Amino acid sequence: MLSVLVRIEEAIGRALLAAIVILVFVAAITRFFDYPIVWSVDLAQALFIWLCFFGALKGLRKRAHIGVDYFVQKLPVPLRRGLDLLLAVIALAFLATMAWFGIKLTLLNWQRTFGDSGISYAWVTIAVPIGCALLGLILLAQIAIAIRAGKLVFSPDRDEALAEHQEI
Amino acid sequence: MLLLTVIFFALMLAGMPIAFAIGIAGFSFFLTSQFIPVSIGVQQVASASQSFPLLAVPLFVLAGHMMNKTGITERLIDCSNSLVSWMAGGLAQVCILLSTFMGGVSGSAVADAAMEARVLGPGMIASGYSKGFTGAAIAVGSLITATIPPSLGLILYGFVGNVSIGRLFLAGVIPGFIMMVALMTTVWLLAKKKGYGVVTKERPKWSKVSKALWRAKWALIFPVALLVGIRSGVFTASEVGAFAVVYAVVIGAFVHRELTWKTLQEALSESVQDIGVITLIILFSGMVGYAIVFEQAPQTIAQGMLGITHQPILVVFLILIFVFICGLFIEATVLVLLLTPIFIPIITPLGIDPVHFGILMMSVVTLGGMTPPVGVAMYAVCSILDCPIEEYVVEAIPFIAAILLVIVFLAFTPGLVLFLPNLLM
Numbered sequence: 001m002l003s004v005l006v007r008i009e010e011a012i013g014r015a016l017l018a019a020i021v022i023l024v025f026v027a028a029i030t031r032f033f034d035y036p037i038v039w040s041v042d043l044a045q046a047l048f049i050w051l052c053f054f055g056a057l058k059g060l061r062k063r064a065h066i067g068v069d070y071f072v073q074k075l076p077v078p079l080r081r082g083l084d085l086l087l088a089v090i091a092l093a094f095l096a097t098m099a100w101f102g103i104k105l106t107l108l109n110w111q112r113t114f115g116d117s118g119i120s121y122a123w124v125t126i127a128v129p130i131g132c133a134l135l136g137l138i139l140l141a142q143i144a145i146a147i148r149a150g151k152l153v154f155s156p157d158r159d160e161a162l163a164e165h166q167e168i
Numbered sequence: 169m170l171l172l173t174v175i176f177f178a179l180m181l182a183g184m185p186i187a188f189a190i191g192i193a194g195f196s197f198f199l200t201s202q203f204i205p206v207s208i209g210v211q212q213v214a215s216a217s218q219s220f221p222l223l224a225v226p227l228f229v230l231a232g233h234m235m236n237k238t239g240i241t242e243r244l245i246d247c248s249n250s251l252v253s254w255m256a257g258g259l260a261q262v263c264i265l266l267s268t269f270m271g272g273v274s275g276s277a278v279a280d281a282a283m284e285a286r287v288l289g290p291g292m293i294a295s296g297y298s299k300g301f302t303g304a305a306i307a308v309g310s311l312i313t314a315t316i317p318p319s320l321g322l323i324l325y326g327f328v329g330n331v332s333i334g335r336l337f338l339a340g341v342i343p344g345f346i347m348m349v350a351l352m353t354t355v356w357l358l359a360k361k362k363g364y365g366v367v368t369k370e371r372p373k374w375s376k377v378s379k380a381l382w383r384a385k386w387a388l389i390f391p392v393a394l395l396v397g398i399r400s401g402v403f404t405a406s407e408v409g410a411f412a413v414v415y416a417v418v419i420g421a422f423v424h425r426e427l428t429w430k431t432l433q434e435a436l437s438e439s440v441q442d443i444g445v446i447t448l449i450i451l452f453s454g455m456v457g458y459a460i461v462f463e464q465a466p467q468t469i470a471q472g473m474l475g476i477t478h479q480p481i482l483v484v485f486l487i488l489i490f491v492f493i494c495g496l497f498i499e500a501t502v503l504v505l506l507l508t509p510i511f512i513p514i515i516t517p518l519g520i521d522p523v524h525f526g527i528l529m530m531s532v533v534t535l536g537g538m539t540p541p542v543g544v545a546m547y548a549v550c551s552i553l554d555c556p557i558e559e560y561v562v563e564a565i566p567f568i569a570a571i572l573l574v575i576v577f578l579a580f581t582p583g584l585v586l587f588l589p590n591l592l593m
Contacts, residue, residue, distance in 0.1 A: 013440035014433060017226060021413045024223060028407035041220065049217035051226060052451055055444020056187070064445050065185035066499055070541045072183040083182055090179075091188040094195060098210060105207040105214075125214045154185055 006061070013054040020044045020051060039119070046124050053131030060138050067154055081152065088143050088153040095136035102129025169463040172197050172456065186502055187448040194455025197462075204462070209455050216454030217447075220406055221327045225446060227409025228318045230439040231416055232274035235387070236283065237431040238420025243384035244269040245287065250372050250380040252352075257359025259292045260305040261352055267309040268348045269384075271316025272391025273412075275323070277534055279442075281310035281545040285552040293553065297364050300559035307538045307549040307560070308567035309351055314534040316344035317395060318412070321504060321530045323405060324450070328457070328508040331522045333405040334398040335589040339523050341395075342584060343531070347574050354570045386419045399592045446501055453505040460506075466513040473514065480518040484525065484579055487511055488532050495536020499544060503533045523589060524582045531575050539568065 023044035030037045059065050072080055105125055112121040139153070146153040176193035180186060191213075198209035216222075235241050245266055252261040263284055270280045284306045292302045314321050317337035326333035359365055381388070390412070397403045397411065420427030460466070473483055491511075494503055508529070515525050537545040540557060550560050578585055 010437060010440075013444075014436040017230060017436050017440055017443070020223065020226060021230065021410050024227065024406055024410035025414055028403055028410060032402065044223060045218055045220065048223055048226070049214065049451070051440070051443060052217060052447035053444075055440045055442070056448040057444065058441045059444040059448065062441060064441055065187050065448065066445065066544065067183050067185040067189075068180055068497070068542050069183050071181050087179065087182060087184045087188075090192065091184065094188065094192045098191075098195070098213070101207050102210045105210045108207070124218065125211070127217075128210050128213050154183060 009054060009057055009061075013051065013058060016047050016051040016054060020047055023047070042119060046119055049124055049127040050131075053127055053134070056131065057134055057138060060135055060142075063142075063154070065154075081150075084152045084154055085143070085146070088139060088146070092136055092139050092143070095132045095139065098132040099129040099136065102126070102132060105129075169197070169459060169465060171200060172459055176456075180498070186499060187445075187452055190449060190456060190502065190506075191452030194452060194459060197459040198455065208458070212454040212458045213451050216451045216457070219327055220404065221323065221333055222447075222450070223406040224318075224323045224333070224404075224409045225320060225450075226439070226443045227406060227413055228275045228320060228323065229442050229446070230435065231318075231409060231412035232276060232279055233435040233439045233442075234413060234416035234420065234427075235270075235273045237427055237435045238416050239424040239426040240273060240384075240387040240390075240416065240419065241270070241283065243380075243424075244273075244387050247380045247384040247388075250377050253365075254371055255352075255356065256365060257355040258365040259288065259295060259297065260301070260355045260359065260364070263288055263292075263305045264309045264312070264348060264351045264355060267312040268316060268344065269387070271313040271319075271344055272394075273387060274313060275318045275320035277310040277314040277537060278545045278548055280313040281307050282548045282552060284310070285549040289549075289553045295365065298362075298559070298563065299553050299555035300561075300563035301358070301362070301364070303546075303549045303553050303555045303560045304564035304567050305351075305355060307543075307545045308535075308564055308571060310545055311531065311534055311538065311571060312344050312347050312351070315340045315347060315527070315531060317341065317391065317398075318405075318409070319530070320446075321500060321534055322526060324501060324504045325508055325526045325530055326405075328505055329512045329522060329526065331512070331526060332593070335523045335593055336526050337398055337405070338395065338589040338592055339527050339585050341588055343527050343574070343578055346578070347531075347571060350570045350574050351567060354566055358566060386423060390415065449501055450505060453502070456506060457509055460509055466510045469510055470514040480515075480520055481579065483518060484515065484520060484528065487515070488528060488575070488579070491529055491532050492536065495533050496539055497542050498536070499542065500533045500537050503536070504530070521582060521586060524585050527585050528575060528579055531571070531578075535568065535571055535575075538564065 023040045027037055027040035106122050109122045109125045142153050172193045175196050176189055179189035195209050198204055198206045248262045248265040252265050255261045267280055274280055289302055293299055317340050319340055322336040323333055326336050394408055397408045473486060512522050516522055537543045550557055
């Protein structure tokens with residue numbers, strides 16, 4: 001079940017990026033030949049915030065979001081774990097609050113449209129609450145795993161992160 | 169503003185991922201403000217994404233990943249090898265030259281440093297170069313990648329500071345080459361002293377060099393085409409980013425015939441993650457940006473600085489020293505996003521061109537990634553090479569000193585930095 005969700009998330013991320021490339025490319029070409037397609041850039045712009053959040057989801061899953069572990073590395077293990085857990089809970093509360101206010105804002109924004117394209121601006125705004133909620137869910141799962149396995153939530157496990165980077 | 173700063177530093181030093189530290193700090197401003205509704209904070213996150221120049225970031229990240237999948241990187245390595253490996257410290261010279269070449273197709277110093285450490289590092293260590301020296305040449309050398317267009321840092325600077333990205337790109341060319349010369353000279357002097365790579369003295373044959381250059385022609389033409397596209401004003405930086413991706417696909421699939429459906433998916437997948445990590449910071453910093461403007465932070469800091477001196481060049485150096493110190497602790501993207509909107513309103517009334525200042529600031533900020541205690545490029549290179557940080561630091565000092573000299577020189581020569589943008593745009 002989880003692996004299906006991960007595959008869907010990955011596929012959406014790749015599709016969003018590919019779509020943005022094509023939309024911006026087509027917009028540039030058509031503008032050059034004096035037949036600009038206005039909605040093309042607007043749509044790319046609207047997809048961009050979704051790409052950001054889907055990339056952020058993958059980043060969180062792979063624990064790739066950079067942090068500074070230089071100062072806490074030397075802490076005794078129980079203290080470090082406690083601090084790490086505290087930070088994770090704070091981040092979770094932040095994401096939940098953002099999601100809550102984001103929904104309220106989206107309802108306010110329903111009427112506003114985007115450029116000349118007729119796309120509702122709500123498609124952009126709603127990316128914030130949905131993105132934050134999904135980030136929160138992943139973080140919640142990571143907190144559960146960390147508590148059970150006695151690991152860190154935000155472990156910037158350098159070897160692991162590097163293994164990811166190896167493929168560049 | 170004070171609360172925001174305290175929260176940001178406290179969370180960051182405690183090990184919170186930077187994106188969340190920025191988000192929470194920025195959000196605290198809206199939660200505690202009596203005048204601004206909280207939903208405006210969420211609004212800032214959404215509207216931070218609605219900038220066309222910012223679309224250049226995902227496009228150039230993808231273009232950089234594509235270069236590695238299409239045989240372009242490998243041809244550039246070949247090319248650098250045949251050109252400079254005969255010099256003293258030959259393999260280290262190859263690193264510096266490769267960073268310059270890679271600068272033309274990739275915009276990220278960290279990606280370049282990691283690639284070189286993996287591809288060139290083991291060979292250098294096997295040839296007798298110390299790990300520290302290898303790491304230092306690769307990590308500090310990658311600063312050139314971040315200066316030569318396309319540069320992700322300059323795109324971000326242009327985005328937050330509302331400065332022409334085309335002019336910034338053009339302004340990066342000459343400083344990039346000056347850094348290359350300075351670092352190659354440093355390698356040459358150090359290699360003579362340490363006796364690295366002074367054995368094979370045979371100059372390369374012209375036929376061999378020209379063959380390598382010809383093989384890499386599509387990679388070498390690319391940065392020129394990119395600058396022509398932007399310079400002519402016909403295309404914006406974001407559009408050129410999309411062209412770069414399409415170019416890499418065409419070259420990779422039809423000319424080099426190395427790009428497959430599978431490697432294309434890999435490039436997309438790796439890029440999505442890199443983009444997510446960078447842009448989550450950008451989106452959340454939208455809230456901090458609002459707070460900075462609302463609280464008139466630039467004006468307050470400007471008053472403080474102008475209380476010390478009114479001499480423009482001294483103000484620039486004060487700012488650069490401040491940025492350098494921040495750069496020791498804070499990652500480059502974050503610094504650009506937070507400090508650019510504060511400093512541009514300070515330097516512009518003093519008659520300093522924001523394009524000139526941008527090159528200086530970006531060089532200093534990116535250099536922070538190559539120094540302890542917090543240096544992303546340094547950590548990437550040292551862990552790939554399995555090199556202790558202390559060894560790296562000792563060997564990196566002459567390289568960092570050379571770069572600092574270049575930056576001071578560039579600060580005094582706005583005419584040189586602005587020569588290309590003024591000539592061409």
